[in-house]
Amino acid sequence: MKKSSKRSLTILSIGLFIILIIVLYPFYLVVANAFKSYSEITKDMLGFPTSLHWENFATAMKMMDFWNAFWNTLKVTVMSNVGLIIFGTMCGYWLIRKSNKLNKFLYYLLLGAMAIPFQSIMIPLIQVMKVTGLTGSHWGMSIGYWGLGCPNDSLSGR
Numbered sequence: 001m002k003k004s005s006k007r008s009l010t011i012l013s014i015g016l017f018i019i020l021i022i023v024l025y026p027f028y029l030v031v032a033n034a035f036k037s038y039s040e041i042t043k044d045m046l047g048f049p050t051s052l053h054w055e056n057f058a059t060a061m062k063m064m065d066f067w068n069a070f071w072n073t074l075k076v077t078v079m080s081n082v083g084l085i086i087f088g089t090m091c092g093y094w095l096i097r098k099s100n101k102l103n104k105f106l107y108y109l110l111l112g113a114m115a116i117p118f119q120s121i122m123i124p125l126i127q128v129m130k131v132t133g134l135t136g137s138h139w140g141m142s143i144g145y146w147g148l149g150c151p152n153d154s155l156s157g158r
Contacts, residue, residue: 072138079142084149091150110151118148 033041034056035049061067091110095103125144126135134140 075138076141076145079138080145080149083142083146087146088150088152113151 029045032047032049033045035052035054036056037053040050095107095110125148129135129140129144134143
C-alpha cells in the first residue's frame with residue numbers, strides 16, 4: 001500500500017472516530033444520568049454516577065403507567081400488522097395478476113401515495129379520522145395505519 005493512501009486511510013479513520021464520539025455522546029449522557037439521583041445530576045451532569053439509583057426506573061414506570069402503555073402499543077401493533085399483511089397481500093396479488101387500465105392507474109396512484117411525506121398528510125388524516133369516528137380507539141388507529149401502510153405493502157413485490 002502506498003504511503004499516501006495509508007495516510008489518507010488514517011485521517012479517514014480518525015475523522016470517523018470523532019464523528020462516532022459526537023453521535024454516541026448524547027446516548028452516554030442519557031444512560032449515565034438515568035442512574036443518578038436528581039442532586040447528583042445537578043452537581044455533575046457529565047460525570048459517571050457515584051452510585052446506581054435503580055428507583056429512577058421504577059418511578060418513571062409508575063408515573064407514565066408503563067405497562068398499560070406497553071399493552072396498548074402491543075395491541076395496536078399486532079392489529080395494524082395483521083391488517084397490513086392481509087390487505088397489502090390481497091392488493092398486491094390483484095395488481096400483479098390482473099393487467100388492465102384500471103390496475104395500471106391504481107398502481108401509479110399507490111406509487112404516488114408513497115411519494116407524499118407523512119408530515120403533509122398528518123393533519124388531514126386526523127380530521128378525516130375524527131369525521132369518521134375512528135379517533136380514540138385501538139381499531140381506529142389500526143385502520144389509519146392500514147391506509148398509510150398499504151401502498152408500501154402492496155407494491156413491495158413488484
